[in-house]
Amino acid sequence: MSTENLLQSPEPQGGERLGAGQPTRKPRVAVVFGGRSSEHGISVVTAGAVLRAIDRTAYDVLPIGITVDGRWALTADSPERMAISDRRTPSVEELTESEDGVVALSVDPGNREVVYSEPGAVPKALGEVDVVFPVLHGPYGEDGTLQGLLELSGVPYVGSGVLASAVGQDKEYMKRVFVSFGLPVGPYEVIRPRDWENDPAACRRRITDFAGEHGWPLFVKPARAGSSIGITKVSDPAGLDEAIEEARRHDPKILVEALLRGREIECGVLEFEDGPRASVPAEIPPVQAHDFYDFEAKYIDSAAGIVPAPLTEEQTAEVRRLAVAAFEACACEGLVRADFFLTEDGSFVINEINTMPGFTPISMYPRMWQESGVDYPELVDRLIQAALRRTTGLR
Template sequence: MSKVRVGLLFGGRSGEHEVSINSARAIAKALSSGENQQKYELLPTYIQKDGRWLPQAVSQQVLDSGKPLPESASLADAPYFAADAATQVDVWFPVLHGPNGEDGTIQGLLKLMQVPFVGSGVLGSALGMDKIAMKMAFAQAGLPQVKYVAVTRSQIWSNPCVFPKVCDQIEAELGYPCFVKPANLGSSVGISKVRSRSELETALDNAASYDRRIIVEAGVTARELECAVLGNDEPKASTIGEISFQSDFYDYETKYTEGVADLAIPAPVPDAIASQIQACAIKAFLAVDAAGLARVDFFYIEATGEILINEINTMPGFTATSMYPMLWGHSGVPFPELVDRLVQLALERHEPARDSRSE
């Protein structure tokens, strides 16, 4: 049998460009080792920070070095779209984090190509990226979550009479502390924890510089637990993991600086709590129409036993030390097997639905 040609798509235009390269290196290694080496042929495609898709030879060099290619080093004759990759790939593996990667935009392009791809489709990716739309889907599914207020950039910047009213509403409905977040950025970029009116005003102005949609969430004192989900229409949940840290919240520096955050797998929680989180993770996965993989994050208020869903991440970090593969590793699915399953799930989801009336 001929090998399945996997188009590994990485890099991208978001602030998580370097994280994407690290994830892609780990996946490339998994696809090229053990039984996977006999099943798959790797076709890397690197998307530069300027949006240019670079040829496979250059893309492989970036994979090998683990370092982004400077925009000044862009090939003058390289097209913005790599036609060579598009015609050769059997299944795409888009390892792109953040905007223009896991927000439905690249998924729409891949869908137009009519080639299978790993992960959620347009709807699941878009809902998983936009924190406001995500929370609306969670509420419709009956998943408990923290109180929040949605704000637009125009309310902050365009009308000086409206802005004080928005702050009044946030103080009345949420109080302090609260968290101000751009609705469509990953990796805690642009997020602020605020404890006063002046901090709130500054944080809203800052968040509006990143996104036209902003969400403000009530702060809670809780443990932060995570669950990995794998599958399509009948997904499975992993064991539960816990993240602990000394900083105010799980910001970008805490997330990506080695040794700053502690991971506990499995999380030391009662079995009933773990089972409840697993059930909620699957419910959240289905609520946004996710596919393939997702990591679902929760708040656990130990004093009351309350579990609140925080968010879903439809393309989580995928290095060997990232929470998603580590959770599945502790659940009996080693990294190379996990990557293999994701490719097979993509192929499975692309198959035309059988007409049950013909059976």
């Protein structure tokens, strides 16, 4: 679709009533994707799947991409160009038709107008947006920053609010919240930026003491990143510095976690009219040719999880209970994927939640809900409807 076509404001059509004496029109959904994080490419893939699934008879759609340098751009509505190809992920830059055009939301809560501007040209109104579907992963999108902008703009949006998004992005504070609500977490150590910059030797000692208590190997990871990017499995002290620097390439704060021996179990949570419900759980089996369930295994080699997980009825009920409890503990909204370990002693330990989990057709979250009776198009529709029911502001 050309930029010129995208710049045409949609004509009112059957759907939402705008007001007395006005014609009805379909709710308008802005799908926002890409972003400045290391998960930019996966966000584009996710957006392609969402754009393909949205019911165009029920909604008008405006795709907005955020480039790797942070520019909001008008993109083509071309889901077929937004897929992994030749083992590489796409980018927003490949979907834009103007290198200079910028999209902006109004920060006036009474005005949901979206404006497109190019240097030397008169800004063009793209019409109002009724709801934003942000499918960004990682910092500057999933961490509460975009959610804060949307709150200021007064535009309803899919997913969790500012606080829950921030907590869900920062693995340290996420674990602190879990502990405060009585949810079981595994052993971990935090290395803050100032710690490493001022006294790396002391940091190494802390980590080796931690390993002395809990054993090797350890996992060194960015505290505020996702998609298993920047994670290293470290088997001895000799590998620590390289692992720390790799994690710090993605986030100056790092998390060190002990190995939990057991099975990896995931569970999806979705907000219904009467509250959050949990899906059937899934299991991530050991991945051949990969040391752990890393980025390559998840997205490039498409390692398959087992849905539903082969658990007893009691185990299934418990992990579903814990998933909803984690959702509620962090004050989440819309959707969450909760990741657990089922340890060798038969107990569940929560590893983390994702407030905007992988949402590609092969991702575990949609697969779990498919098995639970909610297919991908219905899942997308439920999330949009949940956002439309809410208003912005404190709640």
